[in-house]
Amino acid sequence: MKNSYDVVVIGGSAAGIPAAITARRYHQDKSILIIRKENRVSIPCGIPYIFGTVMDVEKNLIPDGVLEKNKIDLIIGDVKEINKEEKSITVDGKSITYDKLVLATGSNPIVPPIEGVHKNNIFPIHKDPTYLKNLLLKVNESKDLVIIGGGFIGIEFAEECKKNRKNNVTLVELMPKCLMSAFDDEFCDEAKNILTNENITVKNSRKVTECLGGNDVNSVKLDNGEIIKADAVILGIGSIANSSLAKSIGLDIGELGGIKVDSNMRTSSHDIFACGDCIDAKSFFAETPSKVKLASTATMQARIAGANLFSTKRSDKGVIGVFSTALNGQAFACAGFTEREALAHDYQIEIGVAEGPNRHPGSMNGMQNMKVKLIFNKYDKTIIGGQISGALSAGELINAISSFILSKFTADDIAIFQLGTHPALTASPIAYQLVNAAEIANTKMLLSGEDHV
Amino acid sequence: MKNSYDVVVIGGSAAGIPAAITARRYHQDKSILIIRKENRVSIPCGIPYIFGTVMDVEKNLIPDGVLEKNKIDLIIGDVKEINKEEKSITVDGKSITYDKLVLATGSNPIVPPIEGVHKNNIFPIHKDPTYLKNLLLKVNESKDLVIIGGGFIGIEFAEECKKNRKNNVTLVELMPKCLMSAFDDEFCDEAKNILTNENITVKNSRKVTECLGGNDVNSVKLDNGEIIKADAVILGIGSIANSSLAKSIGLDIGELGGIKVDSNMRTSSHDIFACGDCIDAKSFFAETPSKVKLASTATMQARIAGANLFSTKRSDKGVIGVFSTALNGQAFACAGFTEREALAHDYQIEIGVAEGPNRHPGSMNGMQNMKVKLIFNKYDKTIIGGQISGALSAGELINAISSFILSKFTADDIAIFQLGTHPALTASPIAYQLVNAAEIANTKMLLSGEDHV
Missing domain, CATH: 3.50.50.60 (FAD/NAD(P)-binding domain)
Incomplete structure (x- = not known):
């Protein structure tokens, strides 16, 4: 060397x-x-x-x-x-x-200042393979698993740690919904329903106040006094x-x-x-x-x-934030601001939502529902955010939305976007959610206030 | 009324x-x-x-x-x-x-001026449901089916008319490859391989010169003299x-x-x-x-x-041409110019190709290969075309490429595009084909001629 x-x-x-x-x-x-x-x-x-x-x-x-x-x-x-x-x-x-x-x-990984958080079998998510091997062994033998944090990492861990196992998995999230930093309420609720149907216990608006036990953790205590058994705790709080x-x-x-x-x-x-x-x-x-x-x-x-490094060639336009995940074969993807975030940043916004099958006709193989929500800045009609749930191809469709945000496309630009469609791959061009969500927001902004079809 | x-x-x-x-x-x-x-x-x-x-x-x-x-x-x-x-x-x-x-x-639908083309059981593709019902009956009872035309419609008909049937399906295409108006040679070859593996006979650089038989067609004659049995002929030549x-x-x-x-x-x-x-x-x-x-x-x-209609609100930017199709669970998608088309329009071009799994790690469910080819105008480094083959999500990824073309993104813009990635949905962000294909073309243009990694 x-x-x-x-x-x-x-x-x-x-x-x-x-x-x-x-x-x-x-x-x-x-x-x-x-x-x-x-x-x-x-x-x-x-x-x-x-x-x-x-x-x-x-x-x-x-x-x-x-x-x-x-x-x-x-x-x-x-x-x-x-x-x-x-x-x-x-x-x-x-x-x-x-x-x-x-x-x-x-x-x-963030280790929150919870009493008892340094007991054995409480795991922040380090990326080291040896550490993860040990964690996999613990998860495999664990009967009562608590995951603290209901963001992407937390919900993904919850689903994966439940998969093919007869354990109890409880997810504890401080905020009223899971995934709140990335999605609006209706998408958060969809995700929670999937987790609940998979027999994962989701506790929102709850804080772990103490990790109990001797050297080894045996339970966690919530802010409402509730005690949840836990032979292992995973900290998915962020980094x-x-x-x-x-x-x-x-x-x-x-x-x-x-x-x-x-x-x-x-x-x-x-x-x-x-x-x-x-x-x-x-x-x-x-x-x-x-x-x-x-x-x-x-x-x-x-x-x-x-x-x-040696001469300036590229410049950062700033982070849009493009996330995606999948729960039980259903994708969730987002780019830019949520409605909640946009309002918190004092934007005047308009929303368009369109939903339908991702195939045409619906009897084609692999048909799944797909919902697209787009958020526009009313001032100049540019797109500032988008969220998708449903078919797995949302993982790529969100990249079209990211590109629209980057290019400051207006609702009108998106409504006449040149999409590619195919029976076996996408929604029909007439019902294409991305374009229709934009057109719905566009006409709302145009007719401002009038009831529209 | x-x-x-x-x-x-x-x-x-x-x-x-x-x-x-x-x-x-x-x-x-x-x-x-x-x-x-x-x-x-x-x-x-x-x-x-x-x-x-x-x-x-x-x-x-x-x-x-x-x-x-x-x-x-x-x-x-x-x-x-x-x-x-x-x-x-x-x-x-x-x-x-x-x-x-x-x-x-x-x-x-175009009915080519072939001798005997108006015999019974020769079908241009009309969209009328009653006509299509009759055609479905004919296809179901047909033993030897010839499809004239190897564009999208022709190859889709060939695959579908072969599905779950013990018939002989022959596709005859005038051009040296199928799908040539939409794809470059390597993609056309991939598509042909799939058709051939499905026991569809593909004849390229061949012209049907005559439809033979009495009132009913019984065979077609090619320009090399070859006679192919046909109890039904479908004309998929375009419209x-x-x-x-x-x-x-x-x-x-x-x-x-x-x-x-x-x-x-x-x-x-x-x-x-x-x-x-x-x-x-x-x-x-x-x-x-x-x-x-x-x-x-x-x-x-x-x-x-x-x-x-009542006041001018929108303006057409012109047709990019965004197609997609699927053959045996593999997608083919394109937007804008092919390499061939760009050269025919006298562009100086640079190409970037990147290929790899659409999941990370590759052991995630649903892993398929995905190849992305991007074509840039060397003069201003803007993207003028893209082609994808592989995973079905190509049907949505092509829409990101369409958006890039519409926004006249340069290779550099795409190389630092803010993609969303997820193990269960896409390639890894390091190996993301779209971005890497752009970066490959970009550095080729930058180093012009130098061998690069």
Whole structure:
């Protein structure tokens, strides 16, 4: 291993890998090194699926072949020190100099300050494969499982940990609904119904106040006094930027605790870039930073950082936030603002909703329902958000909505969007939900107040 | 039934229905009438699926409920005469006046000038349900079926007419490959392989020169002298604008034989609009008219026509052409120009191709391969076309590509597109084909000529 590189990337997951690959794509002759802590890297969004669908930590790893193929060197080690004046880092006692440094140090799971939260068998979701292997064993033998947090990770863990098992799974969420940060109430209710039908107990508007037991947890206590048996507890509360290295060398830190970057993903130090969960990302909609921490967002930021290292080529438009998930074969997807979020940001909004089969005629194979809700800014009629539930192809349709948001399409633009349709693949062009939802909102805005068909 | 309407729409399928509905959405108080020839209307793109998947003409009808719901009157009848000075039409001897008229008269299947083409059991694809019922009976009893034409309709008919039957199905296509008007060679080859594996005989670069037999066809003769047994022949060659009514009243006709319209879908007569297969549509890419005739395109044009009747609100950007189909559970989708088409239009182009699983990890349920090819204009790096094969969600992903083309996204824009990804729904964000295909083309253009990773 050399002791000098053109590019050093710290972190080897959803931000670090594409940052290094992008640097390679743009610079055939630069030497590039990734340093990461983990021997092997879990596919981050795949982690919940280890526990039911995949049932094997080994099948949820990002292969290192992509690094070799792109002539990217790899060191497994913990970077304890950066010297930004000398442009060097120290990893396991060895000093390596860099020309450009990328911080892709990710995030850490939040461990809430609940009494007893450090007892045995209470698990924040770390991404380390060995840790996850142990967690899988615990889930397999667990009879009473409590999951704290009803966001994406929490609901996915709940469903997967229940799959093919005769255990009791209880999900406890502080907010009145699950998935509230991503979806409006009607979608949250749909998701909850699916979980309930799968015999998962969902407790909303409830807080765990204490984890009870001896060394090992045996139950949790809720704010209403209720005690729920628990031989294992999973903490799916979210994550917080891991910006400790950046802090240690005095880089500017944002108000949410992530590394501050400009729209080129450059930190307050000229030769140091940062991307992914470790940064405070700009929002597409507002000047305030975005709370969204997603692998897909991280890869986008990494593709900006990796291209900009030696000359500025790309600029971040800010995070839209495009999520999707699936519960019992039904997709939930969203992009941009929910109705609730838009109102909280003081937008005047109009809504269009359209629902129907995703095939035409409905007797075609694979027919599922699909509901599309679009949210428009009344002021200029541009789309600021969309939500879909139903057929699995929602996972790709949401990308059309993301593109509309990015291009600031109006309701009118979407109503005459040139869609592709096919009996075996989509809704009919007459009943196409995306277009009709836009047209419904459009005519509401046009006729403002008049009852319309 | 009244004898005077604010809006009369002639035609009740993929163009007529959304034109009338859009008129209703924009004008609560106008009286609206649809006049159509057919007692009942087949879902046009669903027609091939009657013959294998659905097996029932009755299950492939557009329900009339949507007309009632939108307070749209309906007359079943044949309009023989329009008096554009008096603003009236004559249907079955009765005169009805209109304020605005919409021609949505569709297209007729092409019957090629082959010797013997008018024998019994040779079927152009008419959309009339009664005609299709008879065709279904013929297909069910047919032992040797020949399909002339290897475009979308031809290949879909071939697969469906073979499904669950012990017949011989032969597809004869004039061009060296099937689907050549929509896809580049490698995609055409994939499609042909699927058909061949289903024991459909595909003959490319072959022309049917004669239909042989007595009153009933018994075989077809190819240009190489080969004779193929045929107790039924289906003509899937395409369709031609039905603009005869428009011609009869002297409206301007385009070079492809369709009704000439401006970008507001207005004909050369101020109070007459036209949309759908009956018009010569503008292309998104060139000044020449587009040959694309699709239900989805028709609905888009209808939504423009319907909104513009009483005041101009919408403008057509021209037809991109977004198709999709599925063969044996594998999707094929395209938008805009193929490589071949772009070169024929004298573009300097760059290509990016990326391929991989549509799930992450690959052991997730429903994993299929997905290949994405993107075509860029080298001059300004904007996307001018895209093709996808593989997983069924391609049917929605192609809509993201359509949106990119419409917004004139560059390869760079797409490379940092904010995608939504999920293990159970899409490729991983690192390996996401759409973004990587763009990045590959982008770096090729940047490094122009240099070998890149």
